[in-house]
Amino acid sequence: MSAVIERHLDLTRHDVRSRRRRLGLVVSICFLFVGAVVVMAIFGPLLAPQDPQAQHLALVSADPSSAHWLGTDALGRDVFSRVIVGARTAFFGPLVIALGSFTLGNVLGLLAGYHGGRVDALIMRWVDLMWSIPTLLVVIVVAGAIGASYWWAVALLVILTVPFDTRVVRGATLEQVPRPYVEAAKTLGVPGRWIVVRHIWPNISSIAIANTFLVFASSLVALAGLSFLGLGVSPGTPDWGLMLSENETLLFANPIATIVPGVMIALTATAMNLVGDWLDESLAGRGATR
Amino acid sequence: MSERGTLILTLIGRRLIALVALVVIVSLGVFSLLYLAPGNAVDVLLGHRPRTPATVRALTDQYHLNKPFLDQYWIWLEHAARLNFGSSTQTSLPVSEEIRSRLPTSLFLGVYAFILVVVIGVGVGALAAMRRGGLLDRLVVGVSVVSVSTPSFVAGVVLLYVFAVRLGWFPVFGAGSGFAGTLAHLTLPAVTLAAAGTAFVVKHTRAAFLGVLDQDHVVFAKARGLSATRIFFAYLLRNAVIPIVTISGVMLSSLIVGAVLVEVTFSVQGLGQLLVQSANAKDIPMLQCISLLIAVVILVANLLADIVYLLVDPRIVLGRR
Numbered sequence: 001m002s003a004v005i006e007r008h009l010d011l012t013r014h015d016v017r018s019r020r021r022r023l024g025l026v027v028s029i030c031f032l033f034v035g036a037v038v039v040m041a042i043f044g045p046l047l048a049p050q051d052p053q054a055q056h057l058a059l060v061s062a063d064p065s066s067a068h069w070l071g072t073d074a075l076g077r078d079v080f081s082r083v084i085v086g087a088r089t090a091f092f093g094p095l096v097i098a099l100g101s102f103t104l105g106n107v108l109g110l111l112a113g114y115h116g117g118r119v120d121a122l123i124m125r126w127v128d129l130m131w132s133i134p135t136l137l138v139v140i141v142v143a144g145a146i147g148a149s150y151w152w153a154v155a156l157l158v159i160l161t162v163p164f165d166t167r168v169v170r171g172a173t174l175e176q177v178p179r180p181y182v183e184a185a186k187t188l189g190v191p192g193r194w195i196v197v198r199h200i201w202p203n204i205s206s207i208a209i210a211n212t213f214l215v216f217a218s219s220l221v222a223l224a225g226l227s228f229l230g231l232g233v234s235p236g237t238p239d240w241g242l243m244l245s246e247n248e249t250l251l252f253a254n255p256i257a258t259i260v261p262g263v264m265i266a267l268t269a270t271a272m273n274l275v276g277d278w279l280d281e282s283l284a285g286r287g288a289t290r
Numbered sequence: 291m292s293e294r295g296t297l298i299l300t301l302i303g304r305r306l307i308a309l310v311a312l313v314v315i316v317s318l319g320v321f322s323l324l325y326l327a328p329g330n331a332v333d334v335l336l337g338h339r340p341r342t343p344a345t346v347r348a349l350t351d352q353y354h355l356n357k358p359f360l361d362q363y364w365i366w367l368e369h370a371a372r373l374n375f376g377s378s379t380q381t382s383l384p385v386s387e388e389i390r391s392r393l394p395t396s397l398f399l400g401v402y403a404f405i406l407v408v409v410i411g412v413g414v415g416a417l418a419a420m421r422r423g424g425l426l427d428r429l430v431v432g433v434s435v436v437s438v439s440t441p442s443f444v445a446g447v448v449l450l451y452v453f454a455v456r457l458g459w460f461p462v463f464g465a466g467s468g469f470a471g472t473l474a475h476l477t478l479p480a481v482t483l484a485a486a487g488t489a490f491v492v493k494h495t496r497a498a499f500l501g502v503l504d505q506d507h508v509v510f511a512k513a514r515g516l517s518a519t520r521i522f523f524a525y526l527l528r529n530a531v532i533p534i535v536t537i538s539g540v541m542l543s544s545l546i547v548g549a550v551l552v553e554v555t556f557s558v559q560g561l562g563q564l565l566v567q568s569a570n571a572k573d574i575p576m577l578q579c580i581s582l583l584i585a586v587v588i589l590v591a592n593l594l595a596d597i598v599y600l601l602v603d604p605r606i607v608l609g610r611r
Binding site: 228 | 547569
């Protein structure tokens with residue numbers, strides 16, 4: 001009987017250990033992948049084996065070969081080089097959105113959560129209103145009115161993403177406010193702004209940072225979608241979303257030219273989401289045991 | 291009438307007033323698109339048509355451009371209520387006609403995808419919860435992580451390549467004629483559109499079922515020897531439906547946004563494709579009409595979801611939201 005129980009315990013322990021290791025493997029692959037995308041985004045033009053804009057009109061829609069690893073597109077441009085250089089618009093726009101939304105969302109969320117009352121009601125009304133708006137559609141309609149441009153879309157997406165961060169930060173702040181350390185700081189006469197910045201924020205920063213990775217992933221998808229619809233980057237720019245739509249007609253001739261940019265978008269977004277989830281779990285777990 | 295009935299009616303009434311207020315705000319924003327566009331309103335409405343004193347005068351009269359902003363808005367709103375949104379700057383045809391001709395395709399696609407989302411999402415989510423930790427459960431959790439982060443236009447292109455180009459099971463583009471033809475042509479778009487929403491519903495259904503499965507009344511029902519089917523429908527499904535109703539508003543938004551991308555990916559002649567074409571061509575009257583239509587659909591659907599939520603869950607404390 002005891003042997004059975006021991007074996008059972010051993011099994012569960014083994015199970016937990018192996019699962020943790022497997023999770024570690026997935027997350028480290030994600031980190032490696034994101035690292036590779038960052039390198040491509042910064043040094044893209046140096047890494048690309050060929051000029052991403054050069055048109056080889058004699059070699060149009062060609063299959064992959066040793067000269068063109070992923071073949072060429074309808075204008076004879078090297079797809080492999082374009083994928084590498086395309087990391088730039090896939091990385092920097094979402095980065096700006098994530099950071100901008102992080103800053104504004106944290107300020108508003110802390111304000112609402114700490115002060116409560118009318119400030120909270122006002123901010124949360126606005127958040128609720130923005131919450132039901134389909135973000136991408138607003139960007140499409142506004143782009144249709146003022147003209148499409150990548151950085152306009154980025155600016156608009158910052159504003160439309162702020163409610164998301166605000167809600168998360170406010171929820172986390174609300175949990176901290178009734179805790180004894182906040183009360184203690186108040187009793188000691190520490191000014192409200194100081195309490196929020198030096199005492200509350202360090203306790204919720206892990207949640208806010210994990211959330212930022214999720215925001216990055218969804219902004220990447222939104223921006224790539226806009227470029228795919230022809231409302232993002234200007235025509236001719238190497239961009240994964242735009243390549244996907246430009247090369248869609250190549251599905252019969254050189255399908256890899258269409259599939260690879262799409263897979264890059266999906267993999268980068270998945271990696272960012274998984275890193276965000278992992279951060280959320282490990283950092284939140286650390287906070288709970290302390 | 292019972293107290294609860296009166297309370298529900300009051301709440302619905304209040305929601306209706308809020309709905310009307312929101313429609314006014316949204317329509318003001320939608321109307322302002324005309325002035326948000328660079329250049330003056332006449333040039334925007336002219337589009338590519340030649341600018342002559344006659345056309346300018348005709349447009350000024352038609353849209354009352356020489357009146358104050360709020361008067362213009364009011365006239366525009368009156369016309370909009372009668373579904374008159376002016377004419378497209380691309381085709382010079384009335385906007386409402388173009389939209390009416392494309393609406394059936396988009397509705398078919400939307401309803402098809404919605405059925406897939408609900409049937410597959412709730413079914414798979416429930417199964418995964420019943421066999422918690424099993425192979426199916428882990429598979430479902432893994433697939434939904436990837437599925438949630440894969441944008442619909444990427445999934446669409448991959449599905450198009452595999453099932454239409456390589457295997458030839460489905461047509462590559464077009465809308466088809468007749469019910470069977472439409473069904474065949476819209477299956478890949480509907481599956482693509484449903485993918486992300488399904489993952490979302492699976493996740494929530496699984497969590498909802500896991501929450502209900504461990505409750506005392508379910509254990510007691512099992513102990514009384516009730517059949518598994520009876521327990522599933524009478525005890526599990528009813529309780530698990532509540533969280534699913536609450537996410538239906540978000541789901542609808544994601545379906546509409548997804549439909550825009552999916553219609554462009556598969557060249558489906560629907561409203562989403564029209565929206566993108568109008569945005570690329572700066573066709574303001576068309577943009578105004580489509581965005582107002584979508585806004586009203588989303589607002590009304592959210593209201594309906596709230597009402598269903600009230601009716602399904604008798605525990606909700608009214609007036610305390």
